[in-house]
Amino acid sequence: MHPFLMKSAREMRDAIWQREISAVELTEATLTHVAAVEPEIGSYISVLDEHARTAAAKLDARVAAGEKPLLAGIPTSVKDNMCLTGTRTTCGSKILEHWVAPYTATAVERCIDAGAIPIGKSNMDEFAMGSSCENSALMVTRNPYDVSRVPGGSSGGSAAAVAAYEAALGFGSDTGGSIREPAAFCNLVGFKPTYGRVSRYGLIAFASSLDQIGPLTRTVEDAALMYDAIGGHDARDATSVNVPFETTADHLRTDLRGVRIGIVKEFATDGLGAEINGVYAKAYQDLAALGAELVDVTLPTAEYGLATYYLIAPAECSSNLARFDGVRYGLRVDGGNIGEMYERTRAQGFGPEVKRRILIGTYALSSGYYDAYYVRAQKARTLISQDFARAFASCDLIACPAASSPAFGFAAKSDPYSMYLMDYYTIPMSLAGLPALSVPCGWVQPDGASQPMPMGLQLCAPLFAERPLLGAAHAYEQATHHARLRTPGLGVSA
Amino acid sequence: MSVMEKYEAVIGIECHVELKTESKMFCGCRNVFGAEPNTNVCPVCLALPGALPVPNAAAIEHMIRAGLAVGATIPTFSKFDRKNYFYPDMPKDYQISQFDMPITQGGVIRYWLEDGRIGECRLTRIHLEEDTGKSTHAGSTDGRIAGSTFSLVDYNRAGVPLMECVSEPEIHSAQEAVAFLESFRRTLLALGVSDVKMEEGSLRCDANVSIRPLGATELGTKAEIKNMNSFRSVQRAIESEIARQIEIVESGGRVVQETRGWDEARGVSVSMRSKEQAHDYRYFPDPDLVPLEIGAERVNALRATIPPLPIERFERYTGTYGLNVKQATQLIDNGSLAEFFDACVRVSKNPQSATNFVLGDLSRLANESGIAVSDSGVSPEHVGELIALVESKTINSKIAKDLVERMWKGDGSPKAIVEREGLAQTSDPSAIEGFVLAVIEANPGPVAEYKAGKTNVAGFLVGQIMKASKGKADPALVQSLLKAKLE
Numbered sequence: 001m002h003p004f005l006m007k008s009a010r011e012m013r014d015a016i017w018q019r020e021i022s023a024v025e026l027t028e029a030t031l032t033h034v035a036a037v038e039p040e041i042g043s044y045i046s047v048l049d050e051h052a053r054t055a056a057a058k059l060d061a062r063v064a065a066g067e068k069p070l071l072a073g074i075p076t077s078v079k080d081n082m083c084l085t086g087t088r089t090t091c092g093s094k095i096l097e098h099w100v101a102p103y104t105a106t107a108v109e110r111c112i113d114a115g116a117i118p119i120g121k122s123n124m125d126e127f128a129m130g131s132s133c134e135n136s137a138l139m140v141t142r143n144p145y146d147v148s149r150v151p152g153g154s155s156g157g158s159a160a161a162v163a164a165y166e167a168a169l170g171f172g173s174d175t176g177g178s179i180r181e182p183a184a185f186c187n188l189v190g191f192k193p194t195y196g197r198v199s200r201y202g203l204i205a206f207a208s209s210l211d212q213i214g215p216l217t218r219t220v221e222d223a224a225l226m227y228d229a230i231g232g233h234d235a236r237d238a239t240s241v242n243v244p245f246e247t248t249a250d251h252l253r254t255d256l257r258g259v260r261i262g263i264v265k266e267f268a269t270d271g272l273g274a275e276i277n278g279v280y281a282k283a284y285q286d287l288a289a290l291g292a293e294l295v296d297v298t299l300p301t302a303e304y305g306l307a308t309y310y311l312i313a314p315a316e317c318s319s320n321l322a323r324f325d326g327v328r329y330g331l332r333v334d335g336g337n338i339g340e341m342y343e344r345t346r347a348q349g350f351g352p353e354v355k356r357r358i359l360i361g362t363y364a365l366s367s368g369y370y371d372a373y374y375v376r377a378q379k380a381r382t383l384i385s386q387d388f389a390r391a392f393a394s395c396d397l398i399a400c401p402a403a404s405s406p407a408f409g410f411a412a413k414s415d416p417y418s419m420y421l422m423d424y425y426t427i428p429m430s431l432a433g434l435p436a437l438s439v440p441c442g443w444v445q446p447d448g449a450s451q452p453m454p455m456g457l458q459l460c461a462p463l464f465a466e467r468p469l470l471g472a473a474h475a476y477e478q479a480t481h482h483a484r485l486r487t488p489g490l491g492v493s494a
Numbered sequence: 495m496s497v498m499e500k501y502e503a504v505i506g507i508e509c510h511v512e513l514k515t516e517s518k519m520f521c522g523c524r525n526v527f528g529a530e531p532n533t534n535v536c537p538v539c540l541a542l543p544g545a546l547p548v549p550n551a552a553a554i555e556h557m558i559r560a561g562l563a564v565g566a567t568i569p570t571f572s573k574f575d576r577k578n579y580f581y582p583d584m585p586k587d588y589q590i591s592q593f594d595m596p597i598t599q600g601g602v603i604r605y606w607l608e609d610g611r612i613g614e615c616r617l618t619r620i621h622l623e624e625d626t627g628k629s630t631h632a633g634s635t636d637g638r639i640a641g642s643t644f645s646l647v648d649y650n651r652a653g654v655p656l657m658e659c660v661s662e663p664e665i666h667s668a669q670e671a672v673a674f675l676e677s678f679r680r681t682l683l684a685l686g687v688s689d690v691k692m693e694e695g696s697l698r699c700d701a702n703v704s705i706r707p708l709g710a711t712e713l714g715t716k717a718e719i720k721n722m723n724s725f726r727s728v729q730r731a732i733e734s735e736i737a738r739q740i741e742i743v744e745s746g747g748r749v750v751q752e753t754r755g756w757d758e759a760r761g762v763s764v765s766m767r768s769k770e771q772a773h774d775y776r777y778f779p780d781p782d783l784v785p786l787e788i789g790a791e792r793v794n795a796l797r798a799t800i801p802p803l804p805i806e807r808f809e810r811y812t813g814t815y816g817l818n819v820k821q822a823t824q825l826i827d828n829g830s831l832a833e834f835f836d837a838c839v840r841v842s843k844n845p846q847s848a849t850n851f852v853l854g855d856l857s858r859l860a861n862e863s864g865i866a867v868s869d870s871g872v873s874p875e876h877v878g879e880l881i882a883l884v885e886s887k888t889i890n891s892k893i894a895k896d897l898v899e900r901m902w903k904g905d906g907s908p909k910a911i912v913e914r915e916g917l918a919q920t921s922d923p924s925a926i927e928g929f930v931l932a933v934i935e936a937n938p939g940p941v942a943e944y945k946a947g948k949t950n951v952a953g954f955l956v957g958q959i960m961k962a963s964k965g966k967a968d969p970a971l972v973q974s975l976l977k978a979k980l981e
Contacts, residue, residue, distance in 0.1 A: 083544045096543065103537050105544060204543040209781035238548045238783050316781055319576050322587030323541045327647070338645075342580055365578070365776035374778060 001036075001165065002029035006487075009074045009168040009222040010249075013115070016063060016073040023063070023073030027056035027117050030075040034119065034166045042141045043161035044120030045080050046088050055117045062115070069115030070229050076116040077158040077167035079124055082108050082213070083202040091204050092124040092136040092154075095324045095331045095349030105202020106237065107213045107230040108171065114229040119167050122157025126351045127321065128173055128206040130154050131181055131422040134410065135353045143185060144488035145453060149407040152182030158216050159186040164488055169226050170216035175206050176309050177403075177426030179214050180438040184456025185407035187440050187483050189473070190216045191223045194464050195433035196241035198227075199234030205320040207313035208239070210430050218483065220439060220474040224249035227466065246467045252474035256290035259472055262297035262395030267425060272404055276455065279442035280401055283457045283476075287399060290475055297391040297398065301383045305428040306420060308384065311364050311377035312431075317354075318361030324349060356416065385432040392462045397472055401425050402438035402456035406446055429460045436460040439473045440483040451486065497744060501705045503736045504713055505671050506663035507615075509678070509699035511688045512625060512654050513556045519624045519655035520547030520590065527694045531648035539653035541585035546782050549574070553655035554597065554786065556687035557622050558796050560657065561598030563681050563803055566620060568793045572597045573785040574622075578776040582645065583626040585652055593777040596621035597786065603661070604805045605677035607669060610812055610819045612805075615674055618660040627652040651695075657688070663702065663713065668732035671701060672725050680804035684829060692724055699728065703735045705743065714739075714749060719763055721755040731756040731763060738763070807832055815845035821853060830868040831857070841878030844885065851877055855898040863902075871904035879909045888918050892965050921968045923975065929962045930975045944980055952976060 004012060004021055015021050034047055052075075059073050078084055081091045083101035090096045104112075112118060125135035133141045133156025141156045143149040144164040151160040155172030159182035162170040172179035174192035183190020191214045198213040205211060215226035232245040261284075269280040288294050326332035326345030333344035350358070364373040391398060403422055413419040429436040441457035457476070461469035477483070515525050521538035537545035558568055575593040601617040628651055633643030659678070665671050679690045679697060690697040699722060704714035719735055722728045734756075739749050754763040779785075804826045811822035825832045831852065838848040856867045856877075863870075880897060883889045889897070889912060897908045897917075905911055912918055920926060933955055934941055940951045952973075959972050 081544075083542075089543065091543070099543070101544075102542070103545075200544075201546050202544040205782075207781075236548060237546050239546075239781075315778060319578050319588050319776070319778070322578060322580065323543070323585065325580060325582075325587055327582045328540060328585060329542070338582060362776065365778055367774045367776070370776075370778070 001033050002026075005029060005033055005075075005165040005168075007168070008219045009071070009217060010219070010225060012074050012168055013070070013072045013225075016059075017068050019063070023056040023059040023115075023117060024053070026073050027052050027075065027119075030117075030119055030166065037164050037166060040142065040147060041144055041160050041164045041166070042139050043077065043122050043157045043164065043166050045090055045092070045123050045138055045157070046121040048087060048118050048120050051084070051087065052117050052119050055112060059115050059117065070225060071111060071169070072115035074116050074169050075119045075167045076111060077120055077122045077161035077170040078108055078118050079155050079158050079171045079173055080121040081124060081128055081173060081204040081206075082171055083204070084108050084118060084121070087118075087121055089121065089204070090138060091128070092126040092138055093349065093351070093354070094137045095345070096204075097138065097331065099330050101202075103202065106199035106234045108202065110230045111169070111171070111226065116169060116229070120161065122155070122161050122170070124157055125154035125178075126354050127204070127317070128154040128175055128178055128211075129317070129353050129357055131177065131419050132408070132413065133157065133182075135351060137351045140410075143407045145187060145486070146407065146449060146451060149409050149449075149453070150185070152185035152403075152407060154178040154182075155190075155216060156182050159183060159188055159190070162186070162188055162216050162218060168218065169222060171213065172216045173203055173206075173211055173213050174426075174430065175210045175212075175313060176430045177423035179216060180402045180426045180436060180456065180458060181422060183216055183438040184402040184454065187454035188216050188218060189220050189223045189437060189439050189477070190214070190402075190456070191227060191437040191470070192430070192435065193227060193231060193466055194241075194435045196239055197231050197245075197435070197464070197466065199237040199240045201234055201236040201240075205316075207316040208320060209316060210309075210313060220470060220477045221249060221252060223437070224252060224470045224474070227470070231466075243464060246464075248467050248470045251467050251471055253471040254475050254478055256287060256292035256472055256475050259292045259397060259468070260295050260395040261287050261292045261472075262295050262391050262398040264302070264391075264398060264400050265296060265298045266300065266302050267400040269401060272401070275444045276401075276405070279444060279455050280457070283441040284399060286480055287476060290479055292472075295395050297395055299384075299387045299391060299428065301380065301387050302428045304380050305384060305431055306424060308377045308380040308431060309423070309427045310360065310420060311373050312381065314357040314361030315364045315374050315377075316361065318358045318365065321350075321354065321358055353416070381431045384428050388428070388432045388434060388462075396461070396465075396468060398460040400458050400460070402458040406444055406453035406455055408446075409448075425458060429458075434460050434463060435466050435469050437469060437473055439477055441480070442482050443485055454482070497740060498737075500708055501736075501740050501743070502708045502710070503666055503732075504663045504704050504706060504716075505665040505667075505732060506618075506702040506716075507661045507665065507671060507674060507699055508702070509659050509675070509697060510625075511657040511659065511682060511690060512696040513553050513657055514686065514688050515550055515552045515556070515655055517550060518653040519550050519553055519622075520653055523653065525654050527696070529650050531646075531650060534650045535652070539585065540649055541587075547590060547780075549783060549786075550655060553622060554788075555796060556655070556685070557597045557620070557657060558788065558793060559685050559800060560682060560687055561601060561620060562793070562797050563685055563800055564601035564603055564617060564620075566598035566601030566617070568598055568788055569595065570788055570790070571595065571785060572788070574780045574783045575777045576780045577623075579773060581626065582647055583629055583652070585627070585649060589623055589626070590780055590783070591623035591658075591777075592621035597788070603674055603678050603681075605670070605673040606805065606808050606819070607673050608819065612809070613670055613673065615664045616662045618662050620657060620659045623656050623658055625651050625654040625656040663704075668729045668736070671732050672729050675699060675725060675728060677805060680826065684801050684804055701728065701732055701735075703732055703739070704749070705736060705739045715751050717749065717751065718753045719756055720753060720766065721757075723758060727756055727758045730758075730761060734761065735763060802832075802836070807836075815839070815849070817845070817849055821849060824853060830866055834868045834874060837874035838877045838881075841874050842881040844881050847881040847884065848877065851880065851898065855895065856902075859898070859902045870902055871906075872898075872901045876901050876906070876908055879907060883908060883912060887921070887968070888912065890919050890965070890969055892960070893917050893919070896965075917966060919968050920963055920966045921971060923971065926959075926963070926967050926971050926975055929959045929967060930972065930979055933958045933962060934979060941980065952980075
């Protein structure tokens with residue numbers, strides 16, 4: 001493996017700026033490494049050799065002309081629910097297995113304009129519904145830190161790619177935890193910005209009022225750089241907020257003096273086992289040691305997050321996924337009439353989890369049930385947001401776990417509800433639209449594992465407070481360096 | 495009492511109007527009729543994965559103006575909802591529409607009938623939504639879906655902004671229904687918010703028709719009539735439906751709730767499906783769009799752009815100005831002519847003379863030349879001058895007629911022409927007496943005939959005198975002087 005592949009995205013970019021390496025060389029090295037590790041990891045549904053080489057040559061010309069693009073030459077993994085012109089964009093589903101996007105998502109376009117090189121389209125739970133990547137209908141992705149375990153989900157392909165050095169930047173999308181949970185499982189930083197900060201145009205919708213694109217990276221600084229490149233108002237997305245955009249990479253901190261961090265009473269970790277409890281106790285101590293003032297806060301309605309989420313997200317998805325009907329694109333299974341064609345196409349095209357959520361959502365919106373389910377869920381959502389607003393009156397950030405366990409083995413969560421519980425700590429922030437991230441905070445030794453597996457600390461900020469959030473995460477990361485404990489095997493030479 | 499008079503028809507109208515905008519409702523595609531199939535499409539209106547809708551501000555303004563024109567209120571808060579059902583014409587398999595919080599609330603459409611009576615019908619709702627594409631069924635002999643082997647879909651129309659307007663069941667005859675629709679159509683045309691062409695589908699309407707014994711208050715079972723492609727078919731279809739229902743009831747039967755399609759060629763309606771399938775559209779707020787907040791300031795600014803409305807003009811023309819229904823309608827249905835007419839009335843303060851000039855000579859010249867009066871060289875100020883010249887008897891009607899022709903050609907102010915060319919009417923008896931005597935002198939034959947009792951030759955002699963005065967003599971004075979000289 002080329003030694004440059006283990007550098008951070010910022011270091012790669014600086015090296016390209018300094019002409020220590022060209023984007024073409026870095027891209028070739030990445031593609032060689034991808035070819036070597038893919039049989040074991042399986043991050044990418046499609047590897048974009050052609051696209052990557054063309055983009056790299058173009059980038060080198062820009063650098064030669066004196067330009068210094070923010071993300072110059074950085075190998076990047078694009079989750080396969082984001083459109084990129086001329087690439088297969090499958091959403092991890094049979095129904096879109098052969099669909100080639102004729103346009104590019106705003107966030108992806110901005111990233112490429114900033115110099116990033118798209119290496120591949122990464123695997124995901126079908127339509128981003130899942131927490132392990134096992135719901136992909138197209139392939140299996142393994143956790144680079146232990147290939148008998150899942151990488152998390154739904155952005156598991158991008159997480160595995162960045163963890164396995166198949167990319168330095170990863171596009172994830174987070175609806176209820178789909179960036180933060182795989183980041184925790186793969187020893188990465190995973191950042192979900194405020195809802196509306198990053199355009200959703202070109203992101204294939206799961207639940208429109210919750211979906212948000214964000215970075216998966218090996219450092220906080222890299223996440224900040226990528227966010228600075230992809231964030232900001234977009235006229236093509238009516239839910240994209242038109243408030244001044246604050247850059248973050250130039251405002252990272254090394255201490256937490258003057259920062260009040262709320263520890264959530266309802267998210268006490270003593271029920272998660274002594275080892276995990278110890279990891280979080282230590283993490284909170286480390287925050288305090290950096291100068292933060294720890295305060296107790298309460299989120300009394302957070303426990304209803306899961307129930308609320310599993311009404312709102314399926315309701316929206318039942319409508320968003322109606323367009324996959326076999327009429328205009330994607331899979332079509334013919335029938336004797338149009339109704340039969342719809343039924344056969346959707347029966348064969350969607351996997352069981354997608355069908356389950358379409359059914360739940362259709363039911364929740366049905367006449368006679370709408371008020372009891374959808375309307376009440378919206379009310380609960382408002383209460384959860386108000387809980388956070390009250391908590392933020394006495395603190396600047398909230399700290400809690402990103403997931404209740406480290407990465408689990410394949411098929412370990414066979415009943416849907418135990419899988420849904422994986423997002424217990426991340427869903428409330430999604431419902432409230434808040435910016436939140438996961439940063440490596442230590443290692444635990446799961447039963448039956450030969451090596452320790454990473455855990456993630458979740459930090460959450462008020463709406464639009466991305467700058468203090470990333471600033472604080474950077475201070476914590478730089479003081480602890482948990483991520484450095486071990487690198488994945490893979491024949492990777494550290 | 496005839497059978498028809500024993501019953502009262504109760505009619506409600508539901509219409510869809512495509513709004514006239516540069517681009518579609520939620521994307522930048524052009525909103526035009528008649529383009530090659532699937533040429534005005536993009537990821538948004540084809541509902542490609544990942545595409546998102548962005549509302550068209552012009553369409554929202556059209557809705558607000560239409561609402562204000564029919565006296566609806568504009569709530570400060572409204573939203574878009576999704577109406578979910580599978581249909582191949584509808585790319586997202588849901589329609590972005592408005593359910594419980596449309597842009598406008600309430601409203602009344604006032605209309606006039608051929609005999610000048612004014613009627614009115616309240617609106618249940620007006621809301622904004624998007625149009626669907628169009629299917630063509632192929633492989634069958636008659637273009638129907640039954641027996642076809644495949645279908646083609648044109649998505650050019652998908653996403654065109656569409657206003658849905660539903661009336662209360664307060665209309666009681668086919669004539670009223672047509673008058674209601676005509677008034678609504680005229681209003682939308684005056685506002686410039688739609689082409690409202692039934693033949694191009696930019697105005698489409700259905701009618702819900704029921705009957706009940708005269709005096710009853712309970713509503714009868716209704717049938718919904720579709721496929722009416724002109725105002726004439728609306729009239730015929732409703733008349734036919736009322737007659738059909740009366741016949742059923744009179745013969746002891748019961749009307750069934752159903753949807754019927756009007757067959758214009760055969761002049762009958764045909765049952766399409768009985769009792770709507772119980773659709774559950776699962777409406778919910780569209781999470782891709784943020785609620786609309788429309789402030790009072792914006793509403794007031796839009797209110798200021800509303801032109802005089804057809805019904806207001808009708809009441810002014812037939813009431814204050816004393817025009818007949820035909821004249822008023824003729825002016826109103828030529829929007830720029832009504833505008834011109836109003837200006838002429840403002841300048842001249844003489845509606846009757848303004849009507850005569852505008853609907854008489856000026857309209858004739860416009861027809862002959864194919865140029866609208868408002869685009870001709872004639873200005874309302876000049877018409878005002880002309881009316882003043884006639885009123886003050888400065889010129890006679892013959893000169894006035896000539897002047898209109900010259901004004902049309904661009905000769906400018908009639909007052910200036912009269913002064914420059916000395917066309918003012920001669921009312922001096924001694925000057926006119928000279929012309930009279932000269933004509934008597936020159937025409938001994940007719941004079942003799944007159945004296946022999948053939949008094950109708952006077953007309954010929956008057957003509958000769960007018961000619962000799964170059965048309966300027968006061969015709970009344972000419973007549974009295976001639977009569978005096980001959981008797």
